Amino acid sequence: MEQRALRADAARNVEQLRAAAIAAFRGRGLDTPLDEVAKAAGVSKATIYNRFGGRQGLIDAVIGELVAVEMTGAMERAAKVADPWERVAAYVTDCRDLHYREPVAGDVVMMRFPDSPELMRLCVAATDAGEEFMRQAHAAGVVRPDFTVGDLYHAFIEGCLALRHWPKPPREDYDRRTRFLLDGMRAR
Template sequence: MTHTDKTTRPRRARRTDAAQNAERLLTAAKDLFDEHGPDAPLDEVAQRAGVGNATLYRHYPTRGDLLVAVYSDEVTALCDQGRALLAEPSTAEALFTWLDGFVVHIATKRTLALAANEHSGTPRTELFERWHDSMRSIAERLLARAQRAGTVRADLSVADVLALTSGAALTSTSTRHAQQLLQILRNGFVTTKASAPPDAPSVR
């Protein structure tokens, strides 16, 4: 056996173990947060996953990191949807279809979103920043496309749109209520051109 064989095999095994531990931690955290909310003890997450606390903090240094990782698949799916909507002919409908998914996501994960951002007054973590940047990038592209087409007010910034939409989600009494609030916001976002039929030609 060569020196390379001796060193790479244990290294590969460690990487496999680390990936399995991370997956077990996410599964345990999701179950625990569903049962007890985002303030559930992190020690219990490690215990359910069958790993030590040191392993938990090595993978997820803060509660915010763990919370964001728990629902990262949903964020990825929402961003994928946004990229697909960039090909839709109706620019306003594309933007508001995505915002509807966004408002539902925040409304159903409001406690997790707040905890990931504000828990213990700590700054946003690297994982949270990546999540935030991905969502903002998609929203910005959809908004800019609608503004170029003249279907959404030109004086709106992506920060305005996301702040108002997030506010609707976080103050709503239900997912349906959040969607209703978004429809009210829509009336203030769109121009008269946006009332054209969805299949009307638009400038990209």
């Protein structure tokens, strides 16, 4: 009977930690101090290590809810667009929108936590999708031949770094810069 109570407490702690981690990471990124997560969950930091093995396990437990659904949605929406230019433009726009709204998406793009298998799976899926969309756009001649998929990811990373380390620009300025990026990518 005592073991059941402990299991219920442990299950409650896990759910409290998951909820606290999602709340703490959302809008701030995956490097939010674990002390803050534990405090918000009403448990000790040691409980994170006992239940999740540390930051990596905690990230793996919440990354899906934080950004995987939205990132996967961006890939799926773009894949459904018939026109190769519109496909790339939709993907870039959706990704940049997510980067602006959710710093965790930037953590994924920048592979900030490479020991997290779930984060890395998401990063690889996004990279593969972007590479395929760019390959199709190049084949159709709608993207500048000298604009590479590497250029696209550097633009994403640079944007994510700027969002993380500089004051966040007004949304209209950010969207204008997305249009500049797209204009620079497009074949003339």
